[in-house]
Amino acid sequence: xxxxxxxxxxxxxxxxxxxxxxxxxxxxxxxxxxxxxxxxxxxxxxxxxxxxxxxxxxxxxxxxxxxxxxxxxxxxxxxxxxxxxxxxxxxxxxxxxxxxxxxxxxxxxxxxxxxxxxxxxxxxxxxxxxxxxxxxxxxxxxxxxxxxxxxx
Amino acid sequence: xxxxxxxxxxxxxxxxxxxxxxxxxxxxxxxxxxxxxxxxxxxxxxxxxxxxxxxxxxxxxxxxxxxxxxxxxxxxxxxxxxxxxxxxxxxxxxxxxxxxxxxxxx
Numbered sequence: 001x002x003x004x005x006x007x008x009x010x011x012x013x014x015x016x017x018x019x020x021x022x023x024x025x026x027x028x029x030x031x032x033x034x035x036x037x038x039x040x041x042x043x044x045x046x047x048x049x050x051x052x053x054x055x056x057x058x059x060x061x062x063x064x065x066x067x068x069x070x071x072x073x074x075x076x077x078x079x080x081x082x083x084x085x086x087x088x089x090x091x092x093x094x095x096x097x098x099x100x101x102x103x104x105x106x107x108x109x110x111x112x113x114x115x116x117x118x119x120x121x122x123x124x125x126x127x128x129x130x131x132x133x134x135x136x137x138x139x140x141x142x143x144x145x146x147x148x149x150x151x152x
Numbered sequence: 153x154x155x156x157x158x159x160x161x162x163x164x165x166x167x168x169x170x171x172x173x174x175x176x177x178x179x180x181x182x183x184x185x186x187x188x189x190x191x192x193x194x195x196x197x198x199x200x201x202x203x204x205x206x207x208x209x210x211x212x213x214x215x216x217x218x219x220x221x222x223x224x225x226x227x228x229x230x231x232x233x234x235x236x237x238x239x240x241x242x243x244x245x246x247x248x249x250x251x252x253x254x255x256x257x258x
Contacts, residue, residue: 065219089217093183097217100226105209107168108227114219116181 033090034124041086041126042134052085052137054125063117063147070125072109072135076102082109083128091121104130116147153177153248157238162255163230171202171210173238174223175248181216195243197222204254205234230256 038047055069072082081104087097100111115123124138158172175197182194194216202210209228228236233256239249 087217092217093181094215094217096215098215099213101211102226103209105204105207105229105231106227107229110225110227112223112225114223116179116217116219 033122034088034095037088037095038124038126038136045132045134047126047134047136049136051135052125052127054123054137054139056123056139056141058140059142059144060117062145063119063143064145065114066117066141066143067112068115068123069110069112070127071111072125072127074109074129076104076107076109078104079130081106081130083130085109085111085128086126087113087115088124088126089115089117089121090123092116092118097123117141117143119143119146153240153242153246155238155248155250157236157250157252159236159252159254162257165230165232165256165258167230168227169230169254170225171228171236172223172225173200173250174221175240175250176221177242179214179216179218179220179222183216193243197240197242197248200224200238200240202226203237203239204228205232209236230254232256 051073053071056066060066070085070087072085074080074082082102085100089095089097097115102109120142122138122140124136126134126136128134153176155173155175160169163169177197180192180195184192186192196216197214200212201208210226214222233254235251235253237249237251241247
């Protein structure tokens, strides 16, 4: 007996077999842990790569305190300067590490600090210039002892 | 809260100078537990403002990703002699401030 239920079941199975198991873009989104966050910050505006340099030791023994320096290639004049720099972590429980607001009076678009890193990861700096454009650059850091596995 | 500010002793007008500050603060992430197994609440210095003779020249917001005893270096153009004032506040609402004099020559 060929009931409507059986026919519907077969058509659903056929449909599943034809559909890809996951959306094609998911694999790419997982490669870039910053994509969703950056889109939220910029409101979907284009982000150019370049001009922003993140300096960290390639290998950090200890994730509790990793020296990090961000610099942005900018003349820092009233007409063309860096407005803000955001430091983002690819693996920390809170991905926004810090936000810095600069202006033409900085003279040089460079900020240095020490960060906590929850394991080896990519750190991204996102800079917004006075014309509203976004630029980003990053660095990979190997962390041998994570900041978040501290028992004390 | 104890803080230490480092500025060059003197600067020429228009010179780009490095400003360094380190503040004593645990920067509690909120992910730690104490000896009794109780979570230690998050408490970080969440914002810092720097004024140069009254004008705001730099500000920052921090999260738990900034290491304990936060250290920061940024740059500013030496314009006139005077004072840099640093003011910050943590999640518990505790405020701190530090000031440093700068002498600028022509």
